[in-house]
Amino acid sequence: MTNFKNMVDSYGSPLFAYDFDYMKNQYEELKEAFRARKSLICYAVKANSNLSVISHFAKMGAGADCVSIGEVKRAIMAGIPKYKIIFSGVGKSDSEIKEALKLDILMINLESEAEMTRVELVAKELNMKARISVRVNPNVDPLTHPYISTGLHKNKFGVDINTAKRMYIKAKNSEFLEAVGVHFHIGSQLTKLAPIAESIKIVSSFLRNLKALKINIKFFDVGGGIGIDYEGEKTIELYDYAQSIFMNLTGLDITVICEPGRFLVGNSGYFVTKVLYEKQNEDKRFIIVDGAMNDLVRPTLYQAYHKIEVLNDNKELSKADVVGPICESGDYFAKDRELPQTAHNDLLVIKSAGAYGFTMSSNYNTRGRVAEIAIEGNETRIIRKRESFDNMIALEKDYLCN
Numbered sequence: 551m552t553n554f555k556n557m558v559d560s561y562g563s564p565l566f567a568y569d570f571d572y573m574k575n576q577y578e579e580l581k582e583a584f585r586a587r588k589s590l591i592c593y594a595v596k597a598n599s600n601l602s603v604i605s606h607f608a609k610m611g612a613g614a615d616c617v618s619i620g621e622v623k624r625a626i627m628a629g630i631p632k633y634k635i636i637f638s639g640v641g642k643s644d645s646e647i648k649e650a651l652k653l654d655i656l657m658i659n660l661e662s663e664a665e666m667t668r669v670e671l672v673a674k675e676l677n678m679k680a681r682i683s684v685r686v687n688p689n690v691d692p693l694t695h696p697y698i699s700t701g702l703h704k705n706k707f708g709v710d711i712n713t714a715k716r717m718y719i720k721a722k723n724s725e726f727l728e729a730v731g732v733h734f735h736i737g738s739q740l741t742k743l744a745p746i747a748e749s750i751k752i753v754s755s756f757l758r759n760l761k762a763l764k765i766n767i768k769f770f771d772v773g774g775g776i777g778i779d780y781e782g783e784k785t786i787e788l789y790d791y792a793q794s795i796f797m798n799l800t801g802l803d804i805t806v807i808c809e810p811g812r813f814l815v816g817n818s819g820y821f822v823t824k825v826l827y828e829k830q831n832e833d834k835r836f837i838i839v840d841g842a843m844n845d846l847v848r849p850t851l852y853q854a855y856h857k858i859e860v861l862n863d864n865k866e867l868s869k870a871d872v873v874g875p876i877c878e879s880g881d882y883f884a885k886d887r888e889l890p891q892t893a894h895n896d897l898l899v900i901k902s903a904g905a906y907g908f909t910m911s912s913n914y915n916t917r918g919r920v921a922e923i924a925i926e927g928n929e930t931r932i933i934r935k936r937e938s939f940d941n942m943i944a945l946e947k948d949y950l951c952n
């Protein structure tokens with residue numbers, strides 16, 4: 551078991567620690583499930599965009615799914631080959647499109663006709679052929695938290711099938727566009743296969759329609775969203791997942807792309823925080839820790855559950871809220887959780903913090919982003935320094951008028 555105490559002694563508190571061996575294992579299990587077909591796993595960089603994490607996946611042969619030009623540049627810097635990079639997202643600026651085209655990445659994933667017009671225009675300016683895919687919104691309910699549901703028409707993502715068809719026909723007739731992929735992504739933390747299977751059916755049948763129109767797509771991109779176990783929930787079996795894709799693609803020469811983020815990194819990560827003190831308000835018990843919602847916002851943003859382990863020998867449990875120092879009532883990691891009595895400097899380990907943890911962190915309350923640590927074999931190493939006060943004011947201080 552990882553020695554979090556030593557880690558905090560070396561790198562300070564709070565911190566994020568990621569088990570790189572766990573990530574590798576997840577990647578290999580998924581790759582194994584997809585063994586029967588040509589496949590490319592494009593790691594969804596937004597889940598955890600630390601350069602060392604991306605580089606770890608690059609070495610395994612992964613591609614990257616990026617949602618900003620910043621993420622595209624991170625992926626390239628971390629060693630992901632350009633021909634394995636996808637640029638997704640519902641809104642891209644002309645300068646982002648231009649940069650992506652110049653970088654010659656695998657494809658730009660389009661989410662509207664208006665976006666297609668912009669991409670075509672920019673490609674024309676550069677006198678290039680832009681490789682594109684279209685994100686189809688299959689209008690199925692992914693059965694997940696509404697904030698991370700994306701596959702319904704009421705969500706802002708993708709286009710309906712009829713619009714998609716128009717877009718592919720337009721691309722076929724354009725000198726500056728080349729449609730190479732079809733894409734969907736219906737949501738995140740999906741624990742049921744049925745909505746994905748339904749989407750696969752809809753989008754693969756659309757693919758066959760395109761084929762009949764002599765529009766030949768090379769990549770069938772099933773997005774990400776595979777759910778993970780946060781509190782003991784049963785989630786999607788990889789074998790069933792792969793089968794539900796393959797059985798709809800028989801007879802088609804197509805590469806399957808999958809864009810997992812959370813699945814690859816979520817349960818690799820720990821947020822380690824120190825107890826400052828306890829406090830009792832009437833019959834309510836609070837454990838106040840040095841980490842806060844600016845470090846890990848999931849509990850308050852998504853009402854997410856994260857397991858918490860207290861590193862001390864006390865066995866007697868009672869209910870407590872685990873809260874941070876930030877001036878918001880939403881600043882909590884757990885509510886009414888059965889936890890042992892704690893003392894100053896005891897460590898709390900918050901589990902499943904590898905995805906959408908650090909990447910969603912902020913400097914709210916002028917708190918520096920915490921250090922990030924890699925665990926690999928029996929070794930730990932720092933992969934991002936803790937932010938200092940100087941880091942936080944660097945872009946403001948020159949404008950201070952006295």
Ligand SMILES: *Cc1c(COP(=O)(O)O)cnc(C)c1O
Nearest residue numbers: 594738739774775809810811812
């Ligand atoms: C966020 C996102 C992903 C990854 O989602 P996970 O739930 O972390 O697997 C994949 N593809 C697209 C287009 C995304 O927006």
